[in-house]
Amino acid sequence: MDSLKEDQSDTQAIDNINEDAQNIREKEDTEKDMAPPVGNSIHRSGSRPQLDLSGAAIQGNFEERDPTILLPNQSDDISHLALDIGGSLIKLVYFSRHEDRAVNDKRKMSTKERFGVTNGNRRSFPILGGRLHFVKFETTKINECLEFIHSKQLHRGDNDNAVIKATGGGAYKFADLFKEKLGVVIDKEDEMNCLVSGANFLLKVAIRHEAFTHKEGHKEFVQIDHNDMYPYLLVNIGSGVSLIKVDGDGKFQRVSGTNVGGGTYWGLGKLLTKCKSFDELLELSQRGDNSSVDMLVGDIYGGLDYSKIGLSASTIASSFGKVISENKEIEDYRPEDISLSLLRMISYNIGQISYLTALQLGIKRIFFGGFFIRGHAYTMDTISFAIKFWSKGGAEAMFLRHEGFLGALGAFMSYEKHGLDDLMVHQLVERFPMGAPYTGGKIHGPPLGDLNEKISWMEKFVRKGIKITAPVPMASPRTTGLGGFEAPSSKGDALRCDESNLNVGVLHLVPSLEVFPLLADPKTYEPNTIDLADPNELEYWFTVLSEHLPDLVDKAVASEGGTDDARRRGDAFARAFSAHLARLMEEPAAYGKLGLANLLELREECLREFNFFDAYSTIKQRENEASLAVLPDLLMELDSMSEETRLLTLIEGVLAANIFDWGSRACVDLYHKGTIIEIYRMSRKKMQRPWRVDDFDAFKERMGFGDKKPSFRHKRALLFVDNSGADVVLGMLPLARELLRRGTEVVLVANSLPALNDVTAMELPEIVAEAAKHCDILRRAAEAGGLLMDAMINTQDNPGEKLSSTPLMVVENGCGSPCIDLRQVSSELAAVAKDADLVILEGMGRALHTNYNARFRCDALKLAMVKNQRLAEKLIKGNIYDCVCRYEPAS
Numbered sequence: 001m002d003s004l005k006e007d008q009s010d011t012q013a014i015d016n017i018n019e020d021a022q023n024i025r026e027k028e029d030t031e032k033d034m035a036p037p038v039g040n041s042i043h044r045s046g047s048r049p050q051l052d053l054s055g056a057a058i059q060g061n062f063e064e065r066d067p068t069i070l071l072p073n074q075s076d077d078i079s080h081l082a083l084d085i086g087g088s089l090i091k092l093v094y095f096s097r098h099e100d101r102a103v104n105d106k107r108k109m110s111t112k113e114r115f116g117v118t119n120g121n122r123r124s125f126p127i128l129g130g131r132l133h134f135v136k137f138e139t140t141k142i143n144e145c146l147e148f149i150h151s152k153q154l155h156r157g158d159n160d161n162a163v164i165k166a167t168g169g170g171a172y173k174f175a176d177l178f179k180e181k182l183g184v185v186i187d188k189e190d191e192m193n194c195l196v197s198g199a200n201f202l203l204k205v206a207i208r209h210e211a212f213t214h215k216e217g218h219k220e221f222v223q224i225d226h227n228d229m230y231p232y233l234l235v236n237i238g239s240g241v242s243l244i245k246v247d248g249d250g251k252f253q254r255v256s257g258t259n260v261g262g263g264t265y266w267g268l269g270k271l272l273t274k275c276k277s278f279d280e281l282l283e284l285s286q287r288g289d290n291s292s293v294d295m296l297v298g299d300i301y302g303g304l305d306y307s308k309i310g311l312s313a314s315t316i317a318s319s320f321g322k323v324i325s326e327n328k329e330i331e332d333y334r335p336e337d338i339s340l341s342l343l344r345m346i347s348y349n350i351g352q353i354s355y356l357t358a359l360q361l362g363i364k365r366i367f368f369g370g371f372f373i374r375g376h377a378y379t380m381d382t383i384s385f386a387i388k389f390w391s392k393g394g395a396e397a398m399f400l401r402h403e404g405f406l407g408a409l410g411a412f413m414s415y416e417k418h419g420l421d422d423l424m425v426h427q428l429v430e431r432f433p434m435g436a437p438y439t440g441g442k443i444h445g446p447p448l449g450d451l452n453e454k455i456s457w458m459e460k461f462v463r464k465g466i467k468i469t470a471p472v473p474m475a476s477p478r479t480t481g482l483g484g485f486e487a488p489s490s491k492g493d494a495l496r497c498d499e500s501n502l503n504v505g506v507l508h509l510v511p512s513l514e515v516f517p518l519l520a521d522p523k524t525y526e527p528n529t530i531d532l533a534d535p536n537e538l539e540y541w542f543t544v545l546s547e548h549l550p551d552l553v554d555k556a557v558a559s560e561g562g563t564d565d566a567r568r569r570g571d572a573f574a575r576a577f578s579a580h581l582a583r584l585m586e587e588p589a590a591y592g593k594l595g596l597a598n599l600l601e602l603r604e605e606c607l608r609e610f611n612f613f614d615a616y617s618t619i620k621q622r623e624n625e626a627s628l629a630v631l632p633d634l635l636m637e638l639d640s641m642s643e644e645t646r647l648l649t650l651i652e653g654v655l656a657a658n659i660f661d662w663g664s665r666a667c668v669d670l671y672h673k674g675t676i677i678e679i680y681r682m683s684r685k686k687m688q689r690p691w692r693v694d695d696f697d698a699f700k701e702r703m704g705f706g707d708k709k710p711s712f713r714h715k716r717a718l719l720f721v722d723n724s725g726a727d728v729v730l731g732m733l734p735l736a737r738e739l740l741r742r743g744t745e746v747v748l749v750a751n752s753l754p755a756l757n758d759v760t761a762m763e764l765p766e767i768v769a770e771a772a773k774h775c776d777i778l779r780r781a782a783e784a785g786g787l788l789m790d791a792m793i794n795t796q797d798n799p800g801e802k803l804s805s806t807p808l809m810v811v812e813n814g815c816g817s818p819c820i821d822l823r824q825v826s827s828e829l830a831a832v833a834k835d836a837d838l839v840i841l842e843g844m845g846r847a848l849h850t851n852y853n854a855r856f857r858c859d860a861l862k863l864a865m866v867k868n869q870r871l872a873e874k875l876i877k878g879n880i881y882d883c884v885c886r887y888e889p890a891s
């Protein structure tokens with residue numbers, strides 16, 4: 001290790017600290033004593049290990065566009081690292097584990113014991129959940145890469161076995177260097193093999209959306225049919241280009257290649273333009289006009305089209321051909337024009353070769369990878385155009401979001417023991433952490449995880465008047481004629497930082513997430529009812545979320561005592577979330593296909609990133625207390641009714657109480673007009689059937705009150721609860737009680753993490769316990785379900801003793817959003833769902849924004865009050881405060 005330290009003077013890795021960086025760090029030193037932020041304690045998005053920022057250094061000048069940050073002392077709990085050392089770039093994929101935190105959760109023991117939720121038949125590899133990171137370095141700067149690996153202790157795996165999987169030529173070339181500097185042995189993996197297994201993994205596992213087409217500036221995600229994926233042609237454009245025919249897992253053949261690739265563009269570009277970096281060269285091309293160097297058809301035909309063979313005057317006849325006839329030196333040409341012409345020439349050529357190869361092999365699907373592409377719109381459009389043009393629309397180019405990491409991912413997959421190949425799509429959750437990248441900085445490693453570092457950077461840039469925008473890929477080019485391109489029109493004048501242009505987030509692995517087993521057809525399931533592909537829709541929801549931001553920040557800051565620290569974090573959160581919104585407004589597909597549910601989840605994630613764990617905690621508590629106080633009266637009133645009238649009153653009650661939603665602007669305005677109980681009464685009074693969507697009669701009949709009166713009761717009902725306060729206490733709990741009274745087991749399904757004023761699974765047992773004080777049915781059921789502490793102790797003392805009453809239970813749903821994607825639920829929920837024959841989804845987020853169109857294998861009831869005018873118009877052709885009671889029998 002010492003040998004590595006000695007190298008630092010060569011690489012200037014740590015020493016070259018500029019003034020601004022020092023200022024930031026000095027500021028932070030004075031703030032070190034601040035109380036540690038509350039961490040998240042439940043899995044999925046919680047438990048982020050903190051980065052060790054001691055010795056963090058910014059290389060280069062702060063005023064530079066891309067200051068580099070090194071985090072030399074970070075040592076995460078790392079399991080695996082794999083490398084792809086190419087001719088131009090070194091790609092790293094590494095996995096950092098979440099700690100398996102013991103959660104003091106009252107529910108856990110009882111439900112786990114009851115349903116035997118264990119690791120089950122899952123392979124017992126030690127994946128505890130964690131994150132996959134993607135990082136790259138220039139191959140010429142291999143010392144920086146070694147330094148990074150060392151500083152984060154990435155080479156120290158689980159068992160201290162000093163072997164790293166690596167692919168690419170550098171695995172051979174640099175094996176001795178790795179041994180010497182890090183003491184590790186490189187285990188070499190075949191490059192083509194890795195490319196293919198990386199591509200297959202991404203296409204099969206598809207994180208949100210991996211593959212997309214890119215035509216005339218427009219990106220569209222492609223749904224890959226896993227049963228109809230092969231054969232495909234994989235074109236990897238690295239320094240050189242490989243064309244591989246892929247027929248299946250491990251079944252492939254390198255069918256062609258070309259030496260005119262990414263290295264050619266960068267090499268020739270460097271020679272001809274004197275650019276210092278690849279990004280600079282790419283950026284230059286955005287302002288270029290290729291007609292000053294390219295010979296166009298019009299140049300040959302005196303400004304005319306060659307219409308007989310379908311070539312317009314603007315079509316390029318010969319790349320760089322114009323130079324021949326002009327008596328000029330290299331200095332007489334604009335570097336911008338040279339870069340654009342080169343880029344177009346190479347991209348188009350690769351597109352054409354790919355098409356010809358696909359034609360020869362009879363392949364229709366062509367995927368492009370490699371870092372030459374770099375998420376650059378013009379490059380992708382040129383390749384797409386060439387393929388579409390020559391195939392006369394018969395073939396299509398597709399691109400991959402993890403473009404350059406295919407080989408590294410493949411090498412990572414080749415570790416046998418981690419069992420990653422077993423991972424399914426729902427176990428990977430993609431997150432877009434906010435950090436220095438948003439201020440234009442280039443980070444070697446994951447975005448800064450340390451809160452103070454993040455906030456300081458934001459503040460610094462704001463003080464300097466530098467606009468913080470989440471990075472946006474290149475603007476779309478305009479195409480003309482047949483095979484010809486005009487210069488790309490550029491929206492921004494700078495290529496944003498690397499990490500973002502790759503459109504790759506950190507992948508969170510949560511092996512405990514599963515597909516909800518009661519979904520009728522998980523393959524066609526689409527959680528987002530509203531697809532934000534419609535620009536009007538997008539603009540509307542962006543405005544709604546932006547306008548809600550100041551109020552949300554106030555609540556978040558207040559939830560943490562309104563301290564200066566909280567205010568500072570609140571401001572940074574607002575800036576960061578706005579930057580995300582701005583980024584998505586420009587490029588809605590930047591993080592994968594965008595739906596409203598993703599946006600609402602992003603907001604919660606962003607709050608957590610700035611350590612706001614529960615922004616609405618005070619409000620939730622207040623509303624719980626007020627509602628619990630009137631619960632006994634409500635239960636008495638209900639008990640005086642006939643069973644049939646009671647069922648209707650209960651459903652009315654659920655709908656009425658769903659008005660307490662702090663995520664709805666209209667509702668929040670309402671809350672100023674009265675107390676909780678006044679608003680609840682008003683809402684109940686207004687409940688009039690028929691509701692806008694009203695399947696109550698069908699539901700009632702199913703419950704045994706129809707003419708036919710079949711004697712039927714559900715065995716187990718899953719009640720997906722929504723908001724705290726009246727919503728759960730006066731709405732869902734009385735409904736649960738009714739089901740229990742009928743002998744139906746009830747599972748209350750609540751969020752794992754807070755979102756808006758939603759009640760969480762952690763909070764529910766206490767609420768149920770309070771309610772049970774006033775109600776025997778609830779008390780006995782809660783005891784039977786192991787929700788009440790005393791009863792749980794009894795059960796443990798006498799494990800053989802059977803409790804007779806119908807149990808009431810609580811399980812966490814595995815998410816921390818106001819919506820729910822039923823492809824990613826907790827294993828606990830998946831286990832209890834297996835015996836359930838009724839699902840009740842409540843609230844706008846879970847029953848409308850997501851799952852309004854979801855079909856289930858059991859009976860399903862969707863209950864919500866629509867608290868947004870636009871949604872009411874669009875979804876149910878109604879008005880704000882209209883209600884939905886949608887009942888669908890098992891399909």
Ligand SMILES: Nc1ncnc2c1ncn2[C@@H]1O[C@H](COP(=O)(O)OP(=O)(O)O)[C@@H](O)[C@H]1O
Nearest residue numbers: 086087088089238239262263266278370371372
């Ligand atoms: N920051 C960068 N530095 C150098 N080349 C880059 C950079 N970003 C993108 N590229 C392009 O990516 C190519 C390398 O792609 P990559 O897939 O990593 O291949 P290889 O494995 O051959 O290094 C380079 O030749 C260049 O065209």
Ligand SMILES: CC(C)(COP(=O)(O)O)[C@@H](O)C(=O)NCCC(=O)O
Nearest residue numbers: 661663664665818843844845846868
């Ligand atoms: C975030 C929500 C889905 C939560 O609704 P809930 O599920 O609690 O009924 C909802 O508040 C919402 O869609 N709000 C949109 C913003 C607005 O209308 O102001």
Ligand SMILES: [Mn+2]
Nearest residue numbers: 722723758818
């Ligand atoms: Mn809610």
